[in-house]
Amino acid sequence: MRAVLSLALAGAAVLLAVPPAEAQGAPADGTDDSPHPLAHLDAGGDGAPRLLVQGFGDVEWMSVDAPGTPSTFRLGQLVCFVSSRLTDDVSALAEVVVELDPGGNFMTDVERLLLTYSPGDYLSLRVGRYHTGIGYYNTAFHHGTYFETIAGRPAVFAFEDEGGPLPVHEVGLSASGRLQVPGMRLEYTTEVGNGQRWNASAGYITPTLVDSNGTKAVNVGLAIEPDAVPGLRLGASSYRDRVDDAGRAPVATRYDAAFLAYRHEAFEARAEMVWLHHRREGDRAFANQGFYIEAARRFGAVRPYVRYERLRLAPDTPLVGRLLSVSGPTLGVRYDPMGPVAVKAQYEHLGDGVPSAVNRFRLQLAFAF
Amino acid sequence: MVAVAIALATVAPPLGAQSGPDPTRALAIIVNRANPVERLSSADLRRAFLLQRQRWPDGRKVTVVLREEGQAERTEALALICGMGEAEYARYVRQEIFRGNVNPPRTVRSAENMRLFVFNAPGAIGYVHADEIDSTVRVVRVDGRLPGDVGYPLVVGRPSRARRGDWLFPRVFGLQRPGAERP
Structure with missing residues (x-):
């Protein structure tokens, strides 16, 4: 944890130490895209230096009708x-998250740390820690x-330390790009990373900061946006890895996803299906599925929404069989x-x-600053 | 005959006015005069203002310029180009930044500042009303049309193309919504 915190602080220090291009006196003589000299007078502030800092937070109140489970406030x-835009072609970003663990202790994690060319x-080449391009x-x-319309991620895309079955984070190299072809725009993603390992003490998979087995995880994805239907995005991806399992035979994993957004x-509407394939060496293969479909419609400042999701994991599936299956609807505003x-x-x-179906009510206050 | 002609001239607007939009109420998309781009499709324009297009064909960074928050010109542009309101666009831009986009839109206070910004920044793209165009900037054709042309898509007070159904229905299903204007 101390190492992670040090890395976060070092990353933030590096970013803060690099002055943005405008602060270094980029010319405003029409030879580049620097803001117009009048732009700094604008109240909107968009003409400010391009070191961008944002914060996000959320607080919840939750009530479950399961016996012995009291309603509770929860700090998110x-x-x-x-x-920061370092040059015209190079940028960097860091995302550091502080949260409470179940024991009430604060944890700090570098969720993303990326240098992009x-x-x-x-073409966008990224190196560092990123969110894998599995699905949408x-x-x-x-x-x-704050950006999520609905409180909480779909179960199949839950973060690893919250019981999610997918490798949400990865350390490695990513290449992606957008190409305009007749009638549509094409977007591709390829990623090569260290992959995952099973964290036996915590009970979930976790991205490896240093590769433990020499097998690199590979993910490829393709998406299209038809010109004829603005806002529509269709795509698919496939992720493969070989995961070590604490003294047992390693497990070959493959996660295929298809989505419509x-x-x-x-x-707004999204529907996504993920097929999860696991096979321990010398054993039979397991195939599980997870999907969600959600939609929302805005009426002024109010946006009713609905989601239905299902994640079915056979209990004897290697690695993820120990995680909870979930299914059911969510209705909210x-x-x-x-x-x-x-x-x-x-x-x-x-x-x-x-053990039995439960009903849960959540009230979430999410904000950006 | 003379009476009928006088009556028609008094009651009905000239045919030219019926077939084309009022050019002063159209939003003209402007770029720097050095920008090689002469025309954009509505889809490309939308992607540029949604920060999804980062570069022009000559390699320069695309810099989107908007009027200040709360100004009518900004509201008109967001509705016509992006199909979004102010709050939704602000949330969208924040999300793009959070996803790693490091080139957010710039804002300017007036049409004059808009033209000055676009004049000075070769990669800038902005907008002014058609009667505010001058020779310091170049107007881009949108879907092959200029402000004042029949079927020009960015006319203030007219719903966006997507809202009218011009996108989805004719192009995908070969149909036309009742009352929808054929481009």
């Missing part, structure tokens, strides 16, 4: 995000709950009363992975 994640829309949700939403004007502040109230009916 405090997210510190810094990004992007000579054009056709994991690339669209990171740790700031639509966001335009007042309406999001209210954005002012600026970057959102209030989400939702009812969830959870089945499958718990």
Whole structure:
């Protein structure tokens, strides 16, 4: 933990130490894209130096109808995000999250730390720690709950330390790009990383900061955005790895995902399916599935939403069989009363992975600053 | 006959005015005069203002310039180009920054400042009303049309193309919504 914290502080220090291009006196003579000399007078502030700092937080109140489970307030994640454009082609970002563990102790994690080289829309090379490009949700939403329309990620895309079955984070190299072809835009993603290992003491998979078995995890993804339907995105991805399992035979994993996402004007909808394949060496293969479908419609500052999700994990599946299965609907409403502040109230009916179906009510206050 | 002609001239607007939008109420998309781009599709324009297009064909960074928050020109542009309101666009830009985009939109206070910014920044793209165009900037054709042309998509007070259904229905299903204007 101390090493992670040191890394976070070092990363933040490096980022803060590098003055943005404008602060170094970039010319405003029409030879580059520096802001117009009048831009700094604008109240909007967008003409400010391009060192961007953002914070996110959330607080919840939760009530479950399971016996012996009291209603509770819950402090969510405090997210510190810094990004900077170092040159026209190079940028850096860091996302550090502070949160309480179940024992009441604060944990600090570097969730993302990336140096990006992007000579054009056709290529962005990233090195560091990133969110894997599995499907849609994991690339669209990171740790700031303010951006998520619904409180809580779908179970299949839950973070590793919250019982999620997928490798949400990765340390390695990523290449992605966007290409305009007749009638649509094409986006590709390829990633090579250290992969995961099974954390026996914690009971979940965790990204390896240093590769433990020499097998690199590989992920490829492809998405299209048709010109004819603005806001529509369709895509698929496939992730492969070989995971060590604390003294037992390693497990070959493959996660295939397909998604459809639509966001335009007042309406947004997403549907995504993930196939999870696991096979311990010398043993039979297991195939499990998880999916979610969700939609929301905005009426002014109010946005009712609905989600249905299902994650079925056979108990004898290597690694993830020990995680909870989940299925059920979520119904709720999001209210954005002012600026970057959102209030989400939702009812969830959870089945499958718990001894009996339970009903849960969540009230979340999420904000950015 | 003379009476009928006078009546028609009094009651009905000239045919030219019926077939084309009022050019002063159209939003003109402007770029630096050195920018080689002469035309954009509505989809490309939307992607640029949604920060999804980072570079021009000559390699320069795309810099989106908007009027200040709360100004009518900004609200009009966000609705016509992006199909979004102010709050939704602000949330969207924050999310793009959070995803790693390090080139957020710039804001300016007036049409004059908009033209000055675009004049000085070769990669800038902005907008002014059609009657505010001058020779310091270049107007880009949108879907092959200039402000004042019949079917120009960025006319203030008219719903965006997507809202009218021009996108989804004719192009995907070969149909036309009742009352929708054919581009």
